[in-house]
Amino acid sequence: MSLSAAPDLAVSRHGWVQALATVLAGLIAMLVVAALGLWAAGAADLPDGAFPRVVAATVVTAVGGSVKFAGNAGALAETRAGLTVMPLSVTLTGALVVAAGFLRPLRHRAVAGLPELAGWAGRIAVLWLLALTALALSARRTFAVSLGEGRLSDLGDLFGASSPRVGFETDVPVTLPFGLLWLAGVLVLALLVSPRAPLPPRLLRFQESVRPAAYAMVVLLLAYVVLGVVVALVVAVTRGHAAQTLAVMLLGLPNLVWPVFTIGLGATWDGRVEGPFGLPMPQMLDRVLRTPDLSTLNLSTLSEQDGRVWWLVVVDAVLLLAVAFLMASRSPARMRAWRHGLHMAVALALTVLAVCLLGRIDAHYGLSLFGIGDLGGGLSGELFLRPRLWGALGLALLWGLVTGFVGALLASRTRHHGELENPKD
Template sequence: MAVVAGFAAMLAVAAAGLWAAGAADLPGGAFPRVVAAVVVLAAGGEVALAGDAGFLARSQAELAVMPLSVSLVGALVVATAFLRPLRHRAVAGTRELLGRFARLAVLWLAALAGLTAVARTTFRIPLGEDSPLTDIGEFLDAAPRVGFRAETGPTLLYGLLWLIGVAALALLVSRRAPLPPRLVGVQEVVRPAAYAMVWLLLAYVVVGLCAGIVVAVTQGHPGRTFAVILLGLPNLAWPALTLGMGATWEGRVEGPFGLPMPQVLDSVLRGEDRATLNVATLAEQDARAWWLVVVAAVLVPAAAFLMAARSPARTRPWQHALRMGAALALTVLVVCLTGRIAARVGLSLLGVGDLEGLGGEVSLQPRLWAAVGIGLGWGIVAGLLGALLAAPVRRRGAVKG
C-alpha cells in the first residue's frame, strides 16, 4: 500500500504539473516517459541527457535538479502509509521495524526500476524551415537529436537513500510512532526538534502556495504558475527560508530558458557570469524581497516555540538553544543540497559554436557552509526565545534552582 500510494501520488502530481507546463503536446507520445523521468528525479534518481547528429554535431548536456513538490507529496504519502500499522503501539522491536522497512524497500526499488526502464526517449530538434542546416541534416540523415535516459544504478542507490531518509524522519517526527526500547530515551531530545523543522518547512510551502495562487490570479500565465507549484514549489520556498535568514546563493541564467517564477530571480541571475543572490540583490529588483526577512523572523521563532512546547519541562533554555541551533543548521544543509539546480544544453553543428536558440544554462548553488553557520546562529537565538515564550504553557515539571 505504501509503495502503490506513494508512486500513484507522485505520478499524479508530476503529470498535472507537466500538463500545466504544456508537456502533453510533446511529439511521439513522449509525455508518459517525461512523467516517469520527473518521478525518478523526485525519488532521488539520476537522469542523463544526451544528443547527437552523427559526425555533424556534438552536444553537451547535464541536468541536476530535484522536483521537490513531487518529492514532498511522495514522502508524506509513503510516511503515512508506513506508520499507519504502527500507530497504536507504544514500542516496537528493532527487528520488526527493520523487517517492515526491508519489505517496503524491496517493493519500492522494484517499482523504481520499472519507472527507470520507461524514463527514456529522444526528440528531434527542428532548425527552422528555411535553414540551410536543415537541408544538410536531411541530406545526410543527421538531424540533431536530444534525449534523456534514467540511469539505473545511481537511481536505485539514491532512491534507497531517499526512502531511508523518509522512513527515519517519519519515525522521528510522529509522536505515535513506536521506537525500539533502546531508543525511547532519544525521543525526548530528537522528536521535538524534528517535528519543529518539518513544521517550519511545511509552513514555508503553505506560504509559497498562497503567494503562487495570488500570482496566478493577478498576473496571468496561470498554467506556467501552477506548473511551478506542482513541480517545484519547495525549490523556491525552502531557499527563501535561507535567504530570509541572510544566506547567499550564486547562479547564472543564460539562453532561451530560465526560472519561470518569480521573474525577479531570472532578472538577478541573467546577464552575469556568476551572479550573487541574496535579499539585497533581490530587493534591487523588487523591494518586496525584504518580506523574506520578516517571514523568517516570524516562522523560525514560532518553530522554536513549538519545539520547546513539545519538550519535557525539565529541559533548560540553553539546551533548547543548542538543539534548535543544531536542528536548523541540519535543515539548512538539507535545503541547500536538495535545492541546487544545474542544467545546461549546448549543441554545435559542423564544429561551429552553439546553435542560436539551442544552447543555454541555468544554475543555482548555495554558499553552503556560510548558510549552515547562519542557520546555527539563528537556531540558537530562536531556541532561547522559544524556550522563554513556551515556559508559561509547558506541562508540569519545572527545573529546580
C-alpha cells in the first residue's frame, strides 16, 4: 500500500466515527454557549422545566432553523408573536468547531479528489440531519403569560383570557433544509479559508485568488468579535451589569459588532424599538431607535448622541488595511496591486452582504381582545433592524478597492529578496 493511499483508507474506515465526533462536538459547543447565555439572561427561571427546550430552540435558530410561535388567550382573545433573529455567537461557535472537525482528517493532504471530499462531507451531513431533527423535535413548549393586576387582569377574567398562553415549536420542514445549507456553507468556507486544506486538482488554480481573500475576511470578522469582547468586559467591570453583558457576549455579540462594522463603512440601517423589547446594544443605539416612527441608524444619527462614534471610521480603516496587507502577503508576489484591490472589493462586498442578511432582526408580540390590539400594555411590542443593502454593498466595494490597493503596495515593500514585487499599476 502506498503512503499516499493511507489517508484515504483511514478516512474510509473511520469516517463515520470521525463524522459523528465532528457533529457531536459542534452541537455540544453550541448547546453549552446557548445555555450559558440564556442562563445569564435569566431564562433558567422559566416555568415548567422549559429551559432545556429554549436552549434547543436557540441552537435551531443559530443554524438557520425556524421556530413558530402560537398563542391562546381564550375564546375572545388572541396572542400574536414572531421572531426572526440568529444568535450569531452560538452560530460562530458551532461553525468554528464543525470546520475544525471537518478539516482535521485532511490536514496532511496536498490534493484530494472531489469524490473523497464529497463522501467525507456527506457522512457529516447525514449525521447532522439526524441530530438536527432530534433537536428540532425537542424544541417546543407552551408558557402561561401573567396579566398582572388591575384593569387588564379584570378584562381577562371577564372574557376568559385570564391565562393567555404563548408557545413555540420548531418548523421542522423548514429547519432541515436551512440547517443543511448552513452546514454546506461552513464546510465550503472551511476549504476556502484553510491554507492546508486539500482541494481537487481542477480547483487548485483558483486558490491563489480566492483563499487569501477568504482568509482575510474571516480574520476581519473575528477581529471585530475580539474587539467586542474586550469592550464588553471593560463595560462589565466599569459599569456593572455583568450578567447582561455575559448574555450578550454568549448569544449575540456578532449581532452587535458586525452591523457596527458596516456603520463604520458608512452604511445605514433602519429600525424601530417599541414596548418591552430592547436590542443587545448600548443605550445610545436604543435611544436612536426608540422613536414613534421609522429610525435610521448611521454615523450621522449616532454622532448626535455621542461624537466618539466617528472613531468607528478609523477602526474600520485600520483593520481593513491590516487584512488587505495580510491578503497581499499570502498572495503570489507577481499579482498586480490593482488585482488585489479588485479581490478585496469583491470579498468585502460578499462579507457585508452576509452581515446584512444574518444581522436582520424582526420580533413582535401582542395581545388583543375583540381584535383590538395593544391591550397588553407592557406585553405588546415590536423590534426590527434592517440594512439598506445596496448602499452598504456599494460602500464595501469602494472601501475594498482602496484598502486592497494600498495594502498590496505596503506588502510589496516587505517581500523577501529574490521575490518579484507587485507592480504598482
